[in-house]
Amino acid sequence: MPEPAPLACPFQKRFPSQLVRDDAFYMSLAYNQAIDAWREDEVPIGAVIVFGGEVIGSAHNRVETSRDPTSHAEMLAITQAASKIGDWRLEGATVYVTKEPCPMCSGAMVMSRVKRVCYSVPDPKMGCLGGAADLNLLERSNHRFEVTRGGVLEDECRELLQAFFRAKRQEPDAS
Numbered sequence: 122m123p124e125p126a127p128l129a130c131p132f133q134k135r136f137p138s139q140l141v142r143d144d145a146f147y148m149s150l151a152y153n154q155a156i157d158a159w160r161e162d163e164v165p166i167g168a169v170i171v172f173g174g175e176v177i178g179s180a181h182n183r184v185e186t187s188r189d190p191t192s193h194a195e196m197l198a199i200t201q202a203a204s205k206i207g208d209w210r211l212e213g214a215t216v217y218v219t220k221e222p223c224p225m226c227s228g229a230m231v232m233s234r235v236k237r238v239c240y241s242v243p244d245p246k247m248g249c250l251g252g253a254a255d256l257n258l259l260e261r262s263n264h265r266f267e268v269t270r271g272g273v274l275e276d277e278c279r280e281l282l283q284a285f286f287r288a289k290r291q292e293p294d295a296s
């Protein structure tokens with residue numbers, strides 16, 4: 122069965138100033154990852170992990186390409202980051218992700234002991250850092266991280282996701 126041609130992504134990557142390394146800067150990098158996802162016909166979600174000002178993980182959703190339900194942007198970025206620093210403990214690291222993490226990815230953030238998670242678009246359906254549930258509040262867990270919920274490039278990241286699903290619904294043959 123021939124694969125349908127990927128929909129062209131109508132959005133451009135962002136080129137933030139390198140001088141100000143704030144949340145918007147790193148979220149822009151995650152946003153650019155999300156654009157890469159769309160260009161591969163994947164749901165446009167991107168994640169970046171930062172440690173000491175350095176990007177140690179950077180990935181986008183690849184579930185369709187790898188035919189692997191665990192290939193979420195956050196999971197791939199966490200694996201990269203752990204490999205880069207040679208430790209499964211990502212203490213001190215901040216995860217930037219364009220959408221609130223699902224149960225699997227929120228769990229991986231608890232297990233890797235990240236310092237902080239900054240997500241862009243809240244997800245009341247599947248989000249597990251305050252949206253549908255909050256894995257950061259497990260009663261007996263001895264690890265908590267800071268969470269920044271929405272507000273950083275939120276409109277841009279949401280528009281990207283909504284436009285992708287809109288385009289998908291309009292595909293002539295979505296089977």
Ligand SMILES: [Zn+2]
Nearest residue numbers: 193223225226
């Ligand atoms: Zn996930």
